[in-house]
Amino acid sequence: MAKGITREQIVTAALSLLDDKGLDGLTVRALAARLEVRPPALYWHMRNKQELLDEMSTAVMRRVTTAVLALPPADGWREDLAAYARILRSEFLLHRDGARIFSGTRIADPDVVRMKEPWLARWTAQGVGLADADDAIDLAVAFVVGFVIEEQEQQQSAGTDPSRYSIDQRDAWLGPDVPLVKEAGHLRDHGDQRFERHLGIVLDGLAARFDS
């Protein structure tokens, strides 16, 4: 036993390599070393590196699906959608550059899309139009993707280049004659609080449409 690498082990190792070394450090050779095989061994299990990246995306999205399906049915579309948005964000946040890397990549697993069915059923039963319901999901995903890309970029830059995101140095960098931009920078919040507020705004927009 303990012999023979599986596809699943490869993907898991690749995700942890990504988190340790970043996307630049995620090389086929480094991955092989971590799995204690020679690089060409990986090509028995997958066609090329792109397929590995697709599998990594699928694995992350499958975790989202699993978490969503474990959720108790909520009171209404708004709570369902909010829960989805929160899960999506936290799974993205689990991996370095997660939002940028795992968004927009082709979802190789139909189950991830099939998962929408119970929601569409519940929401349309609650009086929401089918097209509107589907729109709502896509809009929420777009918002989360955009939000977390920005969030992770700032987290990361704060690590490598504190000057760019320290408020005082930002003020100097901005130069004179933009008092409101500077003041707004000081008022800015971060993290969960900011996410919940922005999510609430998006959901309010959807509510306005659904109730008319």
Next chain:
Amino acid sequence: MAKGITREQIVTAALSLLDDKGLDGLTVRALAARLEVRPPALYWHMRNKQELLDEMSTAVMRRVTTAVLALPPADGWREDLAAYARILRSEFLLHRDGARIFSGTRIADPDVVRMKEPWLARWTAQGVGLADADDAIDLAVAFVVGFVIEEQEQQQSAGTDPSRYSIDQRDAWLGPDVPLVKEAGHLRDHGDQRFERHLGIVLDGLAARFDS
């Protein structure tokens, strides 16, 4: 003359190389060839490839800024913000994988951020709180980024793999027992119409917050 490559020429050539060959084809060596110099020549003008990517982002964002500043002052925050969102989307769409590549990358040019000042001034004069106004801009950007990433991914997959985005084949791929997911797929629209609708929803959410 005609001797001596400028930084600006490098960035312009890099953007057109990106559009022709994609991110994988954007190599220092291919870029040098296009500019008719040897690869090391580029390292006199820039520290490394990352700096080139940052400059490309900045160039794109500077085009956005220029277009925004050329805009006649609109009637209210909603029209200002909608115009910004449309400009951002169209500049992203100008370049292959534009949204994914140019979002979240550190903006190397303070002018891009300083541009917010006139809007913050106008909107707060219209009764919007400063923190809300700044939130609104960020939320709009997050939405556009998420929307266009998905939009460009679909455009691109439609080119390389028609089966994934042809409606009939998608139905087969989805499998049985998800009638609503399938029907929603048939109802789905694309392009400007979809963008304007989703943008409207986001702006409605902001309006609900601003008017309370």
Next chain:
DNA sequence: ACCTGAACACCGTTCAAGT
């Protein structure tokens, strides 16, 4: 000041050969 030639360490990938 601006560029080239040559070189270095490192990629992803293929393929014949091993077990």
Next chain:
DNA sequence: ACCTGAACACCGTTCAAGT
């Protein structure tokens, strides 16, 4: 069925040397 050794074409980057 699963993996290795050796090799190929190609990267980003450095640096001494040229003009």
